[in-house]
Amino acid sequence: MSAQFPKLMVIEDESLLLQAITKKIKLTGAEPISCLSAEQALDYLKNFTETPDCIWLDYHLKDMDGLTFMQKLKENEAWKDIPVVVVSNSASPEKVNGMLALGAKKYLLKAEHRLDEIIEVVKQFIIEEKGEIINEKNPGS
Amino acid sequence: MKIRTKIYVSFLTIFVLVASLIGLVTGMYTTNIVRNKIYTYLHLGNQTKAEHIRTFLRDQKNSTKILAGTLSVEQYLMRKNTDTEYLSDRDLLAECFGKIIENNPNIYEIFVLNTDGKIVVTTDKMQLGLDKSSDAYFIGGKNDTYIKNLYYSESIGKINYTISSPVRDDKTGNLLGVIVVRYDPKNFYTIVKNENGLGKTEENFLVNKDNFFITPSLFLGESVILKQKAETQNVNECFDPKEIEYVTNHGYGGLAETVNNEIVEAKDYRNVDIIASHAYIPETGWCLVTKIDKKEAFGFRTNLILIYLSIFISGGFVYVLTAFFISKKITDPLKALAEGAQKVEQGDFDYKTNIKTEDEIGALSRSFNKMTAAVKTSRIEIETKVSQQTKEITEKSLDLENQQKAILNILEDVEEEKNKTQDLATDLQKFKLAVDSTAEHIVITDSEGIILYANQAVKSITGFDSKEVLGKKAGNKDLWGGIMDKKIYEDFWTQIKKDKKPFLGEFNNKRKDGSKYIAQANVSPVLDKDGNVAFFVGIERDITKIKDIDRMKTEFISLASHQLRTPLSAMKWFSEMLLAGDAGKLTGEQTEYVNNIYQSNERMVDLVNSLLNISRIESGRIIINPSPTDLGQLVNDALTELQNKIKEKEQNLIVSVHPNLPKIDIDPKLIREVYNNLLTNAIKYTPQKGEISIFISKNETDILSQITDTGYGIPKKDYDKLFQKFYRGENIVKLETEGTGLGLYLAKAIIESSGGKIWFESEEGKGTSFWFSLPLTGSVPKKGDVSIDS
Numbered sequence: 001m002s003a004q005f006p007k008l009m010v011i012e013d014e015s016l017l018l019q020a021i022t023k024k025i026k027l028t029g030a031e032p033i034s035c036l037s038a039e040q041a042l043d044y045l046k047n048f049t050e051t052p053d054c055i056w057l058d059y060h061l062k063d064m065d066g067l068t069f070m071q072k073l074k075e076n077e078a079w080k081d082i083p084v085v086v087v088s089n090s091a092s093p094e095k096v097n098g099m100l101a102l103g104a105k106k107y108l109l110k111a112e113h114r115l116d117e118i119i120e121v122v123k124q125f126i127i128e129e130k131g132e133i134i135n136e137k138n139p140g141s
Numbered sequence: 142m143k144i145r146t147k148i149y150v151s152f153l154t155i156f157v158l159v160a161s162l163i164g165l166v167t168g169m170y171t172t173n174i175v176r177n178k179i180y181t182y183l184h185l186g187n188q189t190k191a192e193h194i195r196t197f198l199r200d201q202k203n204s205t206k207i208l209a210g211t212l213s214v215e216q217y218l219m220r221k222n223t224d225t226e227y228l229s230d231r232d233l234l235a236e237c238f239g240k241i242i243e244n245n246p247n248i249y250e251i252f253v254l255n256t257d258g259k260i261v262v263t264t265d266k267m268q269l270g271l272d273k274s275s276d277a278y279f280i281g282g283k284n285d286t287y288i289k290n291l292y293y294s295e296s297i298g299k300i301n302y303t304i305s306s307p308v309r310d311d312k313t314g315n316l317l318g319v320i321v322v323r324y325d326p327k328n329f330y331t332i333v334k335n336e337n338g339l340g341k342t343e344e345n346f347l348v349n350k351d352n353f354f355i356t357p358s359l360f361l362g363e364s365v366i367l368k369q370k371a372e373t374q375n376v377n378e379c380f381d382p383k384e385i386e387y388v389t390n391h392g393y394g395g396l397a398e399t400v401n402n403e404i405v406e407a408k409d410y411r412n413v414d415i416i417a418s419h420a421y422i423p424e425t426g427w428c429l430v431t432k433i434d435k436k437e438a439f440g441f442r443t444n445l446i447l448i449y450l451s452i453f454i455s456g457g458f459v460y461v462l463t464a465f466f467i468s469k470k471i472t473d474p475l476k477a478l479a480e481g482a483q484k485v486e487q488g489d490f491d492y493k494t495n496i497k498t499e500d501e502i503g504a505l506s507r508s509f510n511k512m513t514a515a516v517k518t519s520r521i522e523i524e525t526k527v528s529q530q531t532k533e534i535t536e537k538s539l540d541l542e543n544q545q546k547a548i549l550n551i552l553e554d555v556e557e558e559k560n561k562t563q564d565l566a567t568d569l570q571k572f573k574l575a576v577d578s579t580a581e582h583i584v585i586t587d588s589e590g591i592i593l594y595a596n597q598a599v600k601s602i603t604g605f606d607s608k609e610v611l612g613k614k615a616g617n618k619d620l621w622g623g624i625m626d627k628k629i630y631e632d633f634w635t636q637i638k639k640d641k642k643p644f645l646g647e648f649n650n651k652r653k654d655g656s657k658y659i660a661q662a663n664v665s666p667v668l669d670k671d672g673n674v675a676f677f678v679g680i681e682r683d684i685t686k687i688k689d690i691d692r693m694k695t696e697f698i699s700l701a702s703h704q705l706r707t708p709l710s711a712m713k714w715f716s717e718m719l720l721a722g723d724a725g726k727l728t729g730e731q732t733e734y735v736n737n738i739y740q741s742n743e744r745m746v747d748l749v750n751s752l753l754n755i756s757r758i759e760s761g762r763i764i765i766n767p768s769p770t771d772l773g774q775l776v777n778d779a780l781t782e783l784q785n786k787i788k789e790k791e792q793n794l795i796v797s798v799h800p801n802l803p804k805i806d807i808d809p810k811l812i813r814e815v816y817n818n819l820l821t822n823a824i825k826y827t828p829q830k831g832e833i834s835i836f837i838s839k840n841e842t843d844i845l846s847q848i849t850d851t852g853y854g855i856p857k858k859d860y861d862k863l864f865q866k867f868y869r870g871e872n873i874v875k876l877e878t879e880g881t882g883l884g885l886y887l888a889k890a891i892i893e894s895s896g897g898k899i900w901f902e903s904e905e906g907k908g909t910s911f912w913f914s915l916p917l918t919g920s921v922p923k924k925g926d927v928s929i930d931s
Contacts, residue, residue: 014707020714027723089706093764093928110710111746114717 005031006126009052011041011069012087013062021056024115030123038064042072051082053126056118057104059088059095066095070102083125087118144475148468149461156460160453171445179339179438180404183418186337187403187431188393190345191420197332198424201304201324202286209286209306209320213237214253217262218308218317234262249301250323253308254279256316268296278305282319288425291326291355293367300326300366330356330363333429342415342434348376350426360411371430375405379419379428389423406435474502478509490517541612548593548611582660582681588638588674590614602660602683604653615679621650624657633664638674641666647684658685695760702753709749712742744879751883754814755866757927758890765894765923767806772837772844772915773798775809779816780835786824787833795834802837805844806919810929811891818884819848819911825880826873827852827908843897843914854905863901864889872905888913895920 008030012018018034025032033052035041038061045051055073059066066086073079086099086107096107105125108118208214217230238251242264252263258274273279281287282305289303305321333356336343344359352372354365361369378384409415409432417432474496481494490513496506559566576583582602585594595610603621616622622630625648637644643665650660660681669675716739718724720732727735757763776796780787787794823833827850836847855863855870862868867882874880892899892913903909 014711016711017707017714020711020718023723024714024718089710090703109706111706111713111749115714116717116721 005029006054006123007031007033007050007052008054008056008122008126009033009035009041009044009082010056011035011038011061012056012058013037013060014058020115024119028116028119028123030119037061038069041069045076045079051078053082053129054122055082055084056122057084057086059086059090059099067098067102070099070104074102081129083129085118085122085125087113143472145468145472148471149464152460152464152467156457160456164449164453167449168442168445172439172442175439175441179416179433180418182337182339183416183431183433184403186339186343187345187418187420187429190333190335190337190431191393191422191429193332194329194347194422194427194429195424197329198288198422201322202288202306205304205306205320205322206286208241208251208322209308212311214262214308214320215311215317218253218255219310231262235264235266238262238264247325247328248322249297249299249325252321252323254282254319254321256318261318271296278303278321279319281305282321283307283316290349290425290427291367294323297323302326302329326355334359337431340433340437342437343431344433345429345431346371347422347427347429350380350428352376355427358410369410371410373405373409373417373430374407375417375419375430375432376428378405379421379430385421385423388421393420471502474498474506478502478506481506481509481513485513485516490514490520544591544593545611580682582679582683584610584615584679586615586677586679588676590616590634590677593676602652602658602681603650615677616648616650621652621660622648624651625649637664637666637677641668641672641674648681650681658683659688660684692760695756695762698752698756699760702749702756705745705749709742709746712738713746716742744881748881748883751881751887754887754929755883755890757929758887758894762925762927763811763894763923764925764928765808765811765920766928767808767920767922769804770807770809770812771802771804772807772812772846773802775813776816776835776837776846779813779820782817783820783824786821790824790827791830792824792827793830793832795832797835798837799839799844802839802844803917805915805917807895807915808920811895812915814929815888815891815913816846816848818888819913822884823848823850823852823909823911825877826850831908839917842918843916845912845914847910847912849908849910851908854907854909855901855903856905860903864899894923 008025010018010021010025010032012021012034013036015036018036022032022034033044035044041055057066057069061069066088070084073082073084080103084099084104086104087110088095088107089110091107091109099107106121108121213230213234217227217234220227220230234253241251242248250264252260252265252268254273255261258272258276258279260268260271260273263269278287278289281289284307286304286306289305291300291302293299294301301323303321303323305319308317308320309315310317333345333347336345342359345356346354346358347356348371349355352370353367354369354371355367357363358365358369403418405417405419407415407417409417414435415432416435416438417430419431420429421427422429477496478494481492484492492513493510494506496503555569559569577596578598579596580598582598583594583596584592584599586592592610592613592615595607599610600606605620610620613620616630618624633644633646636642643663645663646661648660648662649657651657661684662679662681664677664679666674667676667678716735719727719735720739776798780794780796820833820835827833831851833851834847834849836845836849838845838847853870853872853876856872859868859870863870864885866886868886869880869882889899892915895915896919897913897915899911899913901909901911
């Protein structure tokens, strides 16, 4: 599991935004996995054994909405523990509560936050997640 | 007019007529008697006093005469001045006179004149030897006892009168000299002044033949004596030659028969109305006036009127009371009979009147009871027949037809009126046309909501034509109503029927074809003169389309704003990266420009957020989720975010929160937005080093928040536009280019939907204060699908 760089999957259907996010992640020393659609992301997860440390998910995707994607993620034993941070341009209580209920870690509003702020949040979750894994592997400690 | 009223009126009319007549006659009669009495008393009083004065004068004359006849005076005057006893006799005589004066304080002086008119003996030695031959008392006194009228004596410097008498040789009767007694008039004044008891204004005074006062006036005192004239009507009559002649020869007695001629009602020397009597005094040629003020003389009339009025009022009261009982006695049975008739009319045929009197009304009542019984019998028969043939429904439809006919009749009546007055007809036609053809649905119902009239729009809006509608209850489920919660209809009915208040609100209705629509309704009760509901007028408008458009507009704003967030994010993030040097280090100028792009983009993000919030509030989709909140804490949270801006402008911040502020149930997210907006404005529109104060206080019902600044203020002409969307004050647009003009609009919308109020006061150049209140009872929770900042 423990690669040199944390792997961060970004699912964002706006290519310009994806470009910016990818670039910024690289600059902060993480490894981005860029996906322009939900299908693309699911393909990646199926075909590569190495799962990402965290998923950055846009709610509104052209082929699928955030809820459906989350459900698919939770159905798979290998993926269900990957932390998800939702970054969307709308945050109605209905969507936020739905996503959080399905296990999303955080729901952020796109235009409200700086890019480096969001990356900082995501990194925080990765550290948290890795700590948990360690604890699971050493139940005695 | 009611019988009772008639009885009242006739009783009262008689009473007033009789009382007035008695009052008038009594008044006139009494006045006459009193006038006669006053005349008599005045006349008698005057005569008595005149006699008294005459007697007094006669007595004084006699005294002087006796003094003149005294032997010692006679002997002294017969002596020659060469006689040895001449001087001793003179002193003896003077001493003798002095003793007389001592015993009689009314006498000033006694002296004796010889035949040449020289003073030879006197009580005042200074005067001895003076020549008085030309004085009236010498000339008059040589012949007979003589009274010299009141005059001012230069020798003693006082007003006085003198009585002089001749001294004769007892044997030859030759004149030896004249004795003169000089009197003080004080005693005489008292005699004249003494009242006859006629009244406070009774006055007696004497005038001499030149019309001068010779005794004091009651009103003006002694100063009038020989100084002021009294030339009044009765004085003139007194000095009438005929009267002087009569009194001189016959005395006063003969005049008694002509009392009325002796009494004068005129003005006196003060120009006051008086009643007066007079008497001529022949001995001295004086006139005695006795008079009284008319006002006092007839003053009793005022008392008489008062007494009469009190008798009249108390009498009237007893009279009215009597009239009330009599009329009640008569009208009560009549009223009972009328009530009976009304009860029978309403269908209570078992009702019997309970009037036991043996008079005509009793008889009428018994006939009435018999008639009621007869009507009841016949009615039962009819009802039996009718109920066999007709069922309830047909009866109802009959009633309905009758009602419709009645309405048609009314309309026909209106037509008749129309023919009578052309103008009125034209007006009515115009109004009817207007009501008939207006686009709004108008119905008029009776007090039970049964439709009496429906215009053409009722058909075009609801689909029911007027024949289907007339006679049915408005808003029934057979018509356009019935699809909302039952309670809403009940509340509506209570408001218009029971509280008699107009209703203004929205209804969800359905058309004949079942499709639903939203109506904005305005239903007003029309009251009759007793305040009961006579009709209802209902005006409804189909606002479904307006509502749809409104919703679409809100949705459009929401959608557009969301879509804007994607490009805004791109611009934000790329410029952020440029500034961070992610694409290589920028020059100073480049950093400045990219920073400008970044800041402008931030403003656009704010604008989109505000627009979204407004569309949420306007659409009513916003969630209000109250929880117990400490407003002081909320303000502090808001201030923490703004701390940097305040520091940047070096502004002074004062925060004062009521020490026992209770937590209240409000939506903290929403109210924080309000604080945020008001504080941002205060900071933004207050110059460097200004002051911003926040006060949170409470009263019995609300918590008040006040935010005051010492900023630019708001121009008067902007007051009414201040809370409008996109409005920015004219003075601050130039000073601060940043701002959306949405902050106050949003604040107002939030406060009002939270159950509070917002207002402000401002003075241009001095500062502005905003207040908002939130009820202690908290905000009402509201379900919705969006919250602020999402």
